[in-house]
Amino acid sequence: MANDFKIAVVIPCYKVKDHILKVIEDIGDEVSAIYAVDDKCPDQSGEFILQNCTDKRVRVLFNEENQGVGGAVIHGYKVGLAEGADVFVKVDGDGQMDPSLIKLFVRPILRGEADYTKGNRFHEIEGLKPMPKIRLFGNAVLSFMTKFSSGYYKTFDPTNGYTAISAIALRKLPLDKVSKRYFFESDLLFRLNVVGAKVQDIPMDAVYGDEVSNLNIKKILMPFLKGNIKNLGKRIFYNYFLRGFSIASIELVLGALLFIFGVVYGAGAWYHSIATDTPATSGTVMLAALPIILGVQFLLSFIQADIQNQPTVALTRLLGDEHEERRDV
Structure with missing residues (x-):
């Protein structure tokens, strides 16, 4: 079935000279095109590939300035879309992902069962042993953040860069607005939800060798938190107020108003009770507690x-029909 479609692999290349040739060599013949994107690499990964790789499927692309992993991948996506690829697989060039x-x-x-698939290293507990503890903790925290901001509650491991996406879903995304750096995968999930794309996790093992990762969990936690909070607000506004209105919209508004009122009123009553050394009445307590309880519900x-x-x-359920129509023409 894969032979009926053009499958493209996008490899962001930044300081991957030690592993990139092996990664390309291990990519199977089900793949029609390989886009290796040199993201202004100081090691000149792109030139290295041109000089040492003989695989005719490989096309080396160059970013004039470093844009981060997202910028490199988006460059590959755009070129692949223009050349008619049906499915894009993003694979890192550091050897951590099994082609x-x-x-x-x-x-x-x-x-036609999914529009976007992504790796999940948390599916098998035994497979997590090679993962450094700081990464394990950081990825777990980032996963819970992204569940709420993206709306994909059944997905995990959002920073996993092993992904695949259909051209149909890709064309619906505002690629120029997607975050270009380490927030790329999480931001992409948010935007996929907005266009109604179906996402599926693919279980995989965590692989760590002698490669050096450029991802520092400690440094990205706060930027990820800010980005996820922003995306959560936008997703809720888009899905529950701008493009649609349902009982859930009412529950959100009433819940937030009641909870805020209860907390503010209760805090004020507590402060007054402390300042005047007067015990709060049962009615005052109930007037604060009841809105909080109802708000939480x-x-x-x-x-x-x-x-x-x-x-x-x-959305990709139409991929087969689209492909047949294009082939008949």
Whole structure:
């Protein structure tokens, strides 16, 4: 089935000279095109590939300035879309991702079961042993942040860069607005939810060798938190107020208002009680506690509705028909 479609691999290249040739060599013949994007690499990875790689599928692209992993991948996406690729697989050039898994990543997309697939290193507990503890903790925290901001509550390991996406879903995304650096994968998930794309996790093992990662969990936690909070606000506004309005929208508004009122009123009453040395009456306590309780209930109901509102039908279900129409022409 894969032979009926053009599968392209995009490899962002930045300080990967020690591993990139082996990564390319291990990519199977199910892949039609390989875009190696030199992201203004100080080691001149692109020139290194041109001089040492004989694989005719490889096309080396160059960024005039360093744009980060997202900028490199988006460059590859745009060129691949222009050249008619149907599915894009993003593989890092540092040897941490097994190219033999490409078939697993593209299979749900080619079957019309998903628009975007991504690796999940947390699926098998035993497979997490090679992962450094700081990365394990950091990825877990980032995963919970991204669940809320993206709306894909069943996905995990959002910073996993092993992904595949259909051209149909890709064309619906505002690629120039997607975050260019380490927030790329998380921001992409948010934008996929906005266009109604179906996402599926692909279990995989964590692999760590002698490669040097440029990702510092300690430094990106706060930027990721800010980015996820921003995306959460935009997603809720788009999905529940701008493009649609439902009982969940009412639950969110009522829940937030009641909770805020209860907290503010309760804090004020508590401060007054302390300042005047006067015990609060039962009515005052109830007037603060009841809105908080009701607010929490409404907010929990909204979260439940939001969980059930994840896209369940793939945009890529039309991929086969589109391909047949293009081939007939």
